[in-house]
Amino acid sequence: MKYKILIVLVSVGILSACTKQNATPNIQLMESIDSLPMTSMKGNFMNGPFGTVSGTAFISVINNEKKLILENLNSSNGPDLHVYLSKEIQPINFIDLGKLKSINGTQVYSIDSNVNLKDYKFALVHCQQFNHLFGSANIQ
Amino acid sequence: MKQIGIWILKIIAAGIMLQTLYFKFSAAPESVYIFSTLGLEPYGRIGIAILELIASIAILVPATTGLGALLAIGIMAGAIFSHLGKLGIVVMDDGGQLFIYALLVFISSLILLWINLHQIKALLYKITKVKLILCFIMISSINSGNVKAQAISSQPKQELMFSTAFSSSQATASIGYQYHWQLGKKKRWEIGLGLRNTSAFSSKNQYITAPAKLARSNTIPFLIVFADQLTQNWDTLEVQRPFVNALNLMTEIKYHFNKKFSVGFNIDLIGVSFGNSSSSILTTNAISKAEINTKPSKFNLLLTGDLDKGSLNSEFFINYQLSKRWGIRAVYQYLFTEFTTTSIYQNAPDGTTVYQFRNKANNLGIGLSYNF
Numbered sequence: 001m002k003y004k005i006l007i008v009l010v011s012v013g014i015l016s017a018c019t020k021q022n023a024t025p026n027i028q029l030m031e032s033i034d035s036l037p038m039t040s041m042k043g044n045f046m047n048g049p050f051g052t053v054s055g056t057a058f059i060s061v062i063n064n065e066k067k068l069i070l071e072n073l074n075s076s077n078g079p080d081l082h083v084y085l086s087k088e089i090q091p092i093n094f095i096d097l098g099k100l101k102s103i104n105g106t107q108v109y110s111i112d113s114n115v116n117l118k119d120y121k122f123a124l125v126h127c128q129q130f131n132h133l134f135g136s137a138n139i140q
Numbered sequence: 141m142k143q144i145g146i147w148i149l150k151i152i153a154a155g156i157m158l159q160t161l162y163f164k165f166s167a168a169p170e171s172v173y174i175f176s177t178l179g180l181e182p183y184g185r186i187g188i189a190i191l192e193l194i195a196s197i198a199i200l201v202p203a204t205t206g207l208g209a210l211l212a213i214g215i216m217a218g219a220i221f222s223h224l225g226k227l228g229i230v231v232m233d234d235g236g237q238l239f240i241y242a243l244l245v246f247i248s249s250l251i252l253l254w255i256n257l258h259q260i261k262a263l264l265y266k267i268t269k270v271k272l273i274l275c276f277i278m279i280s281s282i283n284s285g286n287v288k289a290q291a292i293s294s295q296p297k298q299e300l301m302f303s304t305a306f307s308s309s310q311a312t313a314s315i316g317y318q319y320h321w322q323l324g325k326k327k328r329w330e331i332g333l334g335l336r337n338t339s340a341f342s343s344k345n346q347y348i349t350a351p352a353k354l355a356r357s358n359t360i361p362f363l364i365v366f367a368d369q370l371t372q373n374w375d376t377l378e379v380q381r382p383f384v385n386a387l388n389l390m391t392e393i394k395y396h397f398n399k400k401f402s403v404g405f406n407i408d409l410i411g412v413s414f415g416n417s418s419s420s421i422l423t424t425n426a427i428s429k430a431e432i433n434t435k436p437s438k439f440n441l442l443l444t445g446d447l448d449k450g451s452l453n454s455e456f457f458i459n460y461q462l463s464k465r466w467g468i469r470a471v472y473q474y475l476f477t478e479f480t481t482t483s484i485y486q487n488a489p490d491g492t493t494v495y496q497f498r499n500k501a502n503n504l505g506i507g508l509s510y511n512f
Contacts (some may be wrong), residue, residue: 049476080344084428096421112426129344129380131419131432 029105033069036060036108043123043137050127051076053135057123066111068097068123075103078111080129083109085120089136100125145257146468150205151211153248154196156241164189170232177226179357181421183366191215199252206256207263209249216246218363264385270321281333297322298512299332303455305473305505309345311473312503314453316340318392332392336408338453340384340477340501347377347420347479347497352446354488355498364445376488377422377479377497384415384477388449400461407454411440413478422484429484437478437496446498453475457507467509475501 041059055073059066068085075081081103086094097109111117125134164185175181180188192215198208206416219242223229229239253260297320304313316336323329352359355374358367388411394404413436420434440450452475459469478498486494 082299091428092430094430095426096423096428114426128421131380 014076017025023077023079024075024100024103027079027105029102029107031070031101031106031108031110033058033060033106036067036069037062038069041139043116043139045073045123045125045135045137046095048125048133048135050132051078051134053125055137057137057139059106059117059139061117064113066113066115066117068109068111069106070123071106073104073107073125075100075125075134076129077103078134080127081134082126082128083124084122084124084126085111085115085117086122086124087120089122089124089138090133091122091124091126094124095120096128119130141481146252149248149252150199153209153245154199156245156416157192157196160190160238160241161189161452164192170234170238173232174222174227179368180221180363180366181368183368184358184427186364187363187366188215188218199249203506204259205252206259208375209256210260212245212249213253216242216249220246266323266354270323273321274333282339297330299334300510300512301507302338302509303457303469303471303473303507304507305455305471305475305503307501307503310340310342310499310501310503312338312340312453312473312505314507316390318390320392320394328396330392330394330404332394332406334390334392335387336386336390336406336453337387338408338451338475340475341385342382345379345382345499347379347382347477347499349374349486349488349494350446350478350496350498351488351492351494354490354492354494355446359447361444361447364447365490367445373489375422375424375494375497377420377481377486378417379417379420379434379479379497379499381418382436382477382479383418384413384451384479386413386436386440386453386477388406388440388452390453394459398415402459402461402467403457404459405454405456407442408440408452409442411450413438413440413451418479420479420481420484422481422486424486425501431482431484433482435482437480448476449478451475455507459509465511467511469507471505471507473501473503473505474504477501 039059039061045053045055045056051112053075056071058069060069080104081100083097083100095115101107121139123137124137144381171185175185191425195208197212198204229236231238299318301316314336316334318332318334320330320332349355356364356367357370388408390406390408392404392406394402396402415436417435419431419432421428421430436448440452442448442452454474457469459467461467478496481495488494
């Protein structure tokens, strides 16, 4: 009996450790972008090898406050999706702007003011944990 | 007459150490100054104060005077070297008082050790006996598996052990084999030597700059545990799907309270690690670099604290014997895991490049032991 209890306890422990939920929310996000001055830097999302992403990426700069806007984004869902500004389409040198807030809708991400935007040509939706590219926009 | 002389020496050694303890524990400016200069504030100050307390008590208890004196000699040797080196003989206009105190304790302890040398000899004899048996078994087990049964007079005990432990960021499972030697008249103490594999996995985990000279303000073995953490030198490598197997030679010490309960501590000594390559991200000032082939560091070696190389497991446990063969234990695990990057690296402030990154985890778990 003691052993059975033990086995149950160990199994529960192992299972609970492995079922960490980290998928991205799918609520329709409508962050306001009306007051943000758009630059001419923008690009449309294209599908990556591991997902489907559509929408437009814009860069906004106001008083050296830099922002990335993803307008009408629609992405397939996956684990640990992040938004990157990257030098390469497969990210090696990049800025992690944080977790993707939602897989659909319009959303705004802050960029560190020291970042030289000319170096980072690609906005990416990237599954960080498995290093899978979901979609990319070449910002020009 | 000789007894009175011995007690005077004991009171000098223990007395001086005990009265300076107050200053150390209460963080008196002199103590803080000394340990800041040595880069050991505050853990070194408190750690050494605790060691001095142990040494003082041991010196005053007749059965352990020799051991206490040996410990005091070690601490005072450190103190005297510090005075001759970094600190200077005169510290904060004390006219060399602290240095003279250290010398007094050192000399008294030396005499006490000389008088009580038999205590140390008895202990060494026990340890050597264990070592000899150990060597003999290693040699004989290479030649043939069965010779050892006849060769040792003490009661050998074999053990298979399993444990699993968790924290919010990590899960581990370990399996090992150990050979025990019983010590002491009542055979309450056991020393073990064995082989253990610890597997650690997590969904995503943070690894920090591993080299000791960057991680800590002081790299003296053992004392490094108390040294300041130089967080300004640390960079964080986020390993995305870490999975490490650390296969190590390990040792254990165990004390039996009675037939049912025992407590023990074991620690990995040397071995190898293997596991999957993972993608990882190194972030410095918000700029990230990624690579896909970050691997567990191959070689493991216990050198204490951040001097350690590779992945090493250590466990405190309380064991409850369910039957003659089976025991169940509560385990507190302190696990070092280390990863080596391939193409991305940290440019450390001292100009070196760093490819090794370490994670230290406190995990809690349960274990089983099977004795045969």
